[in-house]
Amino acid sequence: MREPLHRLSATRLAQMIAAGEVTSEVVTRSFIDAIHARERQVQAFVWFDADRAIAIARELDRLQANGARRGPLHGVPVAIKDMIDTADMPTTYGSPIYASHRPPADAAAVALLVNAGAFVLGKTVTAELATFTPGPTRNPHNPAHSPGGSSSGSAAAVAAHFAPLALGTQTAGSVIRPASFCGVAGYKPSPRLVPRAGVKPTSDTLDEVGVFAHTVEDLALAASVLALKPAWREAPAQANAPTIAWTATPQAQLASPALRETLERAAQALLHAGAHHTELTWPRVFDGLFEAQRVVQVYETARALGPEFNYRRDKLSQRLVDMIEQGRAIRTIDYLEALQLGRACAAAIDSLFGAADVLLTFSAPGEAPKGLDSTGDPLFNRPWQLLGCASLHLPYGTGEAGLPLGIQVVARPGDDARLFSAGAWIEKHLRG
Numbered sequence: 029m030r031e032p033l034h035r036l037s038a039t040r041l042a043q044m045i046a047a048g049e050v051t052s053e054v055v056t057r058s059f060i061d062a063i064h065a066r067e068r069q070v071q072a073f074v075w076f077d078a079d080r081a082i083a084i085a086r087e088l089d090r091l092q093a094n095g096a097r098r099g100p101l102h103g104v105p106v107a108i109k110d111m112i113d114t115a116d117m118p119t120t121y122g123s124p125i126y127a128s129h130r131p132p133a134d135a136a137a138v139a140l141l142v143n144a145g146a147f148v149l150g151k152t153v154t155a156e157l158a159t160f161t162p163g164p165t166r167n168p169h170n171p172a173h174s175p176g177g178s179s180s181g182s183a184a185a186v187a188a189h190f191a192p193l194a195l196g197t198q199t200a201g202s203v204i205r206p207a208s209f210c211g212v213a214g215y216k217p218s219p220r221l222v223p224r225a226g227v228k229p230t231s232d233t234l235d236e237v238g239v240f241a242h243t244v245e246d247l248a249l250a251a252s253v254l255a256l257k258p259a260w261r262e263a264p265a266q267a268n269a270p271t272i273a274w275t276a277t278p279q280a281q282l283a284s285p286a287l288r289e290t291l292e293r294a295a296q297a298l299l300h301a302g303a304h305h306t307e308l309t310w311p312r313v314f315d316g317l318f319e320a321q322r323v324v325q326v327y328e329t330a331r332a333l334g335p336e337f338n339y340r341r342d343k344l345s346q347r348l349v350d351m352i353e354q355g356r357a358i359r360t361i362d363y364l365e366a367l368q369l370g371r372a373c374a375a376a377i378d379s380l381f382g383a384a385d386v387l388l389t390f391s392a393p394g395e396a397p398k399g400l401d402s403t404g405d406p407l408f409n410r411p412w413q414l415l416g417c418a419s420l421h422l423p424y425g426t427g428e429a430g431l432p433l434g435i436q437v438v439a440r441p442g443d444d445a446r447l448f449s450a451g452a453w454i455e456k457h458l459r460g
Contacts, residue, residue, distance in 0.1 A: 033058035038104055038192035038246040045092070045103040052085040052092075052103030059105055059149065063190045069171055071164040072185040074110050075117050076150035081105065084147045100261070101253060102145025107185045107194035110154045111178075112237070113226035114138055121228045122154040122163055122178075125340045135226025137195060137237050137254055144253040149191050152181025155403055157333060158197055158230050161345040162403050167209060169431050173396040176206025177403025179240070183210040186240040193250050194240040199231045199325055201392070201409025203238035204436055207421040209396035209404060211432030213455070214421040215239045215247040216413075218441045221255040231328035233367065234321070234413055244420065244455045248448040255444070263445050264452030272298060272450075273308035273381070274388035278315050279407055284394030290425040290433045294458060295388055301457040306383040314373050314380060317411035320366035324414065327363040330355025370414040377415065377440055386450045391436040395427030408436070416441040420451045424458050 033041065033055050044050045060078045067073060088103045113119050113131035120126045133139075138148065153163035155178035165180040167173040168188040175184045179196025183206035186194050196203045198216045207214025215238055222237040229235055239250045245264045252260035274295045276288060299305055330337070330352045336344060337352045344352075373380075381387065390408040397404055412419055418441065423434040437454060439447035 034062045034189045036192070037243050038101075038241055039243070039249050041192055042101055042104050042249070046097065051089045053082060053089055055103065056081050056085040056105055056149070059190060062188065066168070066188055067190065070166055070168050070184050070188050072152055072181040072188060072190055073107070073150045074120065074153050074163070074181065081147070081149050088145065088147065097145060099144035099253070100249065101141060104146045104193065105149035105191055106141055106146045107150055107152045107182055107191035108138060108148050109179050109182045109194070109196045110151045111158045111197050111228045112138060112195055114148055114151065117148070117151060119151065122156045122158070123336070123343065125336055125343045131226065133226065136223035138226070140223070140254050140256070141250075146193070152185050152194060154178050155180060156345055156348055157336070158199065158202060158228065159329065159348050159351060160403055161347045162400060166400065167396050167431070169211060169396070170429070173398050173429070173431060174209060174400060174402060174404055176209035176392070176396065178202040179206050179238070180403065182240050183207055183212060183214070186210070186212045186242065192241065193246060196238050196240060197227060198236050198238050198413065199234045200321065200413055201406030203240070204409050204419055204421045205392045205404055205406055207240055208391035208432065208434050211423045211434070213241050213243060213247055213423070215251060216419045217251065217255065218418040218444050219416045221444060222251070229332045231325050231332065233324055233328060244422070244448060244452040247420065248452075251444065251448070257445070260445055260448055263448035267449045267453035267456070269302040269304060270385040270450035270453060271304040271306055271383055272386060272388055273306050273384040275308050275310055277389060277408065277411070278310060279318065282393055282407060283390050284427060286427045287390060287394045287433055291388060291390065291435055294424050294435050298454060298457055301460075308380070308382060308384065308387065311376070311379050314411065316369050317373060317414050318407065320369045321410035321414035323358060323363060323366040324370070326351060326355040327358045374415050374441060381440060385439070385446055387438045389436050389438060391421045391434055395429055395431035395433055398429075412436070412438050418442070418444040418447045420447060422451065422455050422458060
């Protein structure tokens with residue numbers, strides 16, 4: 029029996045549209061049907077217009093029929109986190125302060141996708157101003173559990189097969205952690221490879237635009253467009269057995285037993301499949317990265333959201349007010365020391381990686397927590413974010429409640445092409 033279109037990968041859909049095997053309109057209607065079937069339960073979208081999506085898909089089909097394909101994503105729908113500006117639909121940043129906000133232009137990342145032929149299917153729920161107060165989105169695997177955050181709607185939309193690709197943002201773990209909780213693939217790029225113009229800032233040092241999809245191949249395809257790196261499209265096909273190391277980090281006791289076992293099991297499966305192994309020693313100086321990232325994030329967020337705090341405080345959640353006040357109380361010298369530790373450790377990154385191409389570690393402390401009042405703990409994302417490492421989440425295994433687990437694959441800063449190559453090999457052998 030043929031698999032429904034909305035369950036196919038973005039890469040396959042783009043190939044089928046390009047070959048004339050299916051139209052963008054038919055593909056889009058398949059996703060719309062999936063949204064109508066489950067969106068009331070999942071609540072991934074803050075804005076969605078089915079008629080608009082069909083009209084755009086028809087126009088893209090007309091362009092293709094006239095020999096005017098726009099690029100490698102022609103006709104593919106994408107979902108966009110509501111922290112990322114879109115000119116022809118609302119962008120509310122997950123806050124009542126911006127309930128009627130209509131940006132004058134698309135964010136650069138959205139423009140790059142559109143120029144490559146994709147179109148925006150809808151805007152997905154974000155936690156309040158991309159921080160820690162969750163929106164209404166539920167985990168598609170079990171609606172009583174968190175989807176993670178702050179890119180909750182984007183992760184859930186891909187997991188529920190509402191969209192083949194979705195953009196999110198990450199400041200601590202807002203792509204990798206919800207990808208883990210929702211059981212999809214996620215990518216957080218090295219710093220400044222994907223443009224951030226038109227993304228509501230919360231931390232200039234740490235904010236990045238990331239991607240959710242079902243496969244590493246799809247992540248590489250989207251990233252090749254977003255970073256203007258066409259060669260990245262080919263990286264998954266060039267996958268060879270990588271040299272790997274793995275670390276539970278000094279915070280291992282805070283990961284669930286099932287997750288600790290999953291990391292070890294994944295590493296052993298990859299060695300059995302032919303991956304090369306090198307030992308890893310965690311440098312003691314890297315211990316401070318967990319707290320240093322938190323200091324940088326909270327200090328910078330307090331200043332980035334200063335206008336909202338000063339003039340619209342009554343429309344902020346108490347949780348965000350408390351976070352901003354905490355950030356305003358951090359001494360500048362402590363902030364500068366946290367930045368310096370991150371830079372010093374990044375300069376010494378080889379003392380951690382050694383001969384490894386990539387490291388395997390945790391994406392989150394465990395499976396998605398029960399309840400919708402929290403997006404989960406970004407603890408295991410913090411050091412890699414401050415270091416500027418490129419990272420992937422790959423689903424693998426399940427926890428005690430039957431919800432998805434997985435591993436985080438981490439590469440050196442700037443080594444995104446190798447990350448896609450190694451990640452595709454790892455994905456193939458873990459799925460096998």
